[in-house]
Amino acid sequence: MRGFKFVLPLALMACERTGSSAFVTRNGVRVNPVNEAVFEVLARPAGRASDFWCGAGNYARRALDAPDTALVYVVGGAGPGVTAKSPDAAQFSLTPPARTEGATGRAASWGPELGASATVGRARRSCRDLATSSDD
Secondary structure, eight states: OTTHHHHHHHHHHHHHHHHHHOEEOTTSOEEEEOSSSEEEEEOOTTOOHHHHHHHHHHHHHHTSOOOTTSEEEEEEEEESOSSSSOSOEEEEESSOGGGOOSOOOOOOSSSSOTTOEEEHHHHHHGGGGSTTOOOO
């Protein structure tokens, strides 16, 4: 019992740190910042490519306050995450890929294509395609 009072505060601090940097859309898509210009969208288990755009659009609008007319770019295709242990994470930026530093820059066999772009509004509308979404 004595060890419990030391473990509980540490566990609460860890939850606090994790929660403060993560952004989660209403349908459960997680987004984490990589650096000032790059953010990483983590696909849900058995997720779809539209998860990536949904997360990117919502993060750009809600966390970065980007207007719906701003462009969001794919700067790293789907692959292992760098901000969380995830097999399927894609990286996005509001800065064009050629001017973005710190992204993986990888191409992927599924998900959004490296260099693709969409307006923030269009990316947010991809959430409508998701059965559990109420994000728009």
